[in-house]
Amino acid sequence: MTTTPINKGQFHLEPPERLAAFERNRGHGCEEGYAENRRQWTAFATQQHVADYPLHVDLELSSVCNLRCPMCYTISPEFRKHVNAKLMDFDLFTRLVDECVAGGVYSIRLSYRGESFLHPKIVEACRYAKKAGIAEVSSLTNGVKLDEEMFVELMDAGLDWLTISFDGIGEVYEKIRKPAKFDRAVEKIANYQRIKRAAGKVKPVIKVQTVLPAIEDDPDAFYDIFAPITDLVSANPLIDFHSDISAQPRIPDFACPQLYQRLTIGADGTAMMCANDERQEYPVGDANEQTIHAIWHGPEMTQARAAHAAQRGCQSLEPCAKCYLPLATHATPIKVGQHQVVADKYVEGAEKLVQLRVPERYRREGLEV
Numbered sequence: 540m541t542t543t544p545i546n547k548g549q550f551h552l553e554p555p556e557r558l559a560a561f562e563r564n565r566g567h568g569c570e571e572g573y574a575e576n577r578r579q580w581t582a583f584a585t586q587q588h589v590a591d592y593p594l595h596v597d598l599e600l601s602s603v604c605n606l607r608c609p610m611c612y613t614i615s616p617e618f619r620k621h622v623n624a625k626l627m628d629f630d631l632f633t634r635l636v637d638e639c640v641a642g643g644v645y646s647i648r649l650s651y652r653g654e655s656f657l658h659p660k661i662v663e664a665c666r667y668a669k670k671a672g673i674a675e676v677s678s679l680t681n682g683v684k685l686d687e688e689m690f691v692e693l694m695d696a697g698l699d700w701l702t703i704s705f706d707g708i709g710e711v712y713e714k715i716r717k718p719a720k721f722d723r724a725v726e727k728i729a730n731y732q733r734i735k736r737a738a739g740k741v742k743p744v745i746k747v748q749t750v751l752p753a754i755e756d757d758p759d760a761f762y763d764i765f766a767p768i769t770d771l772v773s774a775n776p777l778i779d780f781h782s783d784i785s786a787q788p789r790i791p792d793f794a795c796p797q798l799y800q801r802l803t804i805g806a807d808g809t810a811m812m813c814a815n816d817e818r819q820e821y822p823v824g825d826a827n828e829q830t831i832h833a834i835w836h837g838p839e840m841t842q843a844r845a846a847h848a849a850q851r852g853c854q855s856l857e858p859c860a861k862c863y864l865p866l867a868t869h870a871t872p873i874k875v876g877q878h879q880v881v882a883d884k885y886v887e888g889a890e891k892l893v894q895l896r897v898p899e900r901y902r903r904e905g906l907e908v
Contacts, residue, residue, distance in 0.1 A: 541794035541850060543585050547864055547883070549748065552762050552772045554878040561771040565700060567741045569674050576645045576674075584796030587848055592642035593835055595801040597814055598635055599651035600627050600658040602806040606681055608706070608715055610750060610777060613652055613817075621818040623807040626658050631808055631827065636668050638831050646675035651803060652817055656684035662692045669697030677743075679704065682727065683719050690731045698743040703728060703769075707753035708761055715753060729768040746771040751882055755873075762875050776884045778863045787885070788867040794847040795864065802835055810834045812843045816858040 551558055566573030579594055603624045607614050639647060649655050649664055655678050658664070668676045677700035685703075693701070705724065706715045713721055731745060747765045751774045754761040758774075765772045797813035804810050808827040809819050821843070824834030834840065846852040852859045859865070868883035 542792045543794045552875045564744045583799040593802040595646045597648045597651045597803040599806045600655040601653040604654045627806040640672045649678040666696035675699045701743040702746045705747045732768045744770040748773040789865045792850045793865040798844045815862045820858045
């Protein structure tokens with residue numbers, strides 16, 4: 540018997556009705572396909588079923604970021620040592636999209652570690668993927684480069700889902716997301732929703748997400764700002780990427796779900812066994828030389844799946860020993876307005892941004908929070 544957590548970590552600050560509406564809107568226009576994809580997302584992971592192609596592929600348009608947020612792994616020397624920070628070659632992108640379509644991959648995400656909106660062809664990338672036949676195209680952004688004009692272009696190109704990372708309110712946000720300005724950032728998101736409604740469009744659905752410590756003192760204030768201007772408001776417990784978590788308590792008999800759900804391809808073409816191998820410590824292939832199908836069924840992925848099927852992935856695979864997915868959690872009720880949500884916090888580790896040990900060289904650059 541194995542323990543396979545599905546979608547662990549993020550939780551929603553929403554009542555059931557708003558969450559249900561988001562799911563309907565996310566699947567708008569492809570309701571049957573979306574419902575089947577959601578069924579497979581859970582079933583393939585729990586049954587450890589290896590489909591012919593992954594259900595989802597992350598195609599990292601950019602491993603470069605324009606911000607240096609203090610809780611982010613991309614500011615660490617280890618990240619810079621392992622990762623070739625660049626923009627994805629567009630010919631590589633289109634070839635991978637074509638294979639995804641031919642293989643029946645349901646969804647792609649145009650982002651991973653860096654800021655995808657630094658890629659000059661992000662709108663073209665979205666348009667290409669949608670015209671090729673990808674059912675769901677999504678992206679994550681810090682929102683700095685995105686503005687109203689580009690939002691219209693992305694909406695017209697067919698973007699299905701946009702997630703905006705937005706940590707805290709007012710001065711807290713501006714300290715974490717320096718040099719972004721809070722008032723303008725909120726104004727842009729409100730305008731996106733206004734533009735979408737004026738056009739009579741359901742998509743892209745807009746989600747705002749935050750790290751929990753940035754709003755925990757007053758979650759109502761954060762929710763009250765963003766619920767009227769987005770489709771979903773979510774939060775994540777803080778993951779302390781700057782500390783060694785290998786000795787923290789773990790859930791019993793852990794088996795990774797991502798090995799059966801998705802494949803992640805970095806901006807330089809390196810394929811990772813999962814979206815949590817941010818430093819590329821266990822590459823499973825090279826998309827410049829191999830197909831998605833060959834990587835998905837290759838010896839490295841097969842070895843990783845075998846290790847997790849035997850509940851020894853965290854002992855034998857370096858990225859898994861550092862991963863947050865196997866960590867034990869404790870349920871923390873949080874009241875938001877008239878409803879209550881539950882956050883699964885990690886048993887140990889940083890609970891507040893001020894507890895995060897930011898290296899002194901980053902403090903000198905004004906990144907302390």
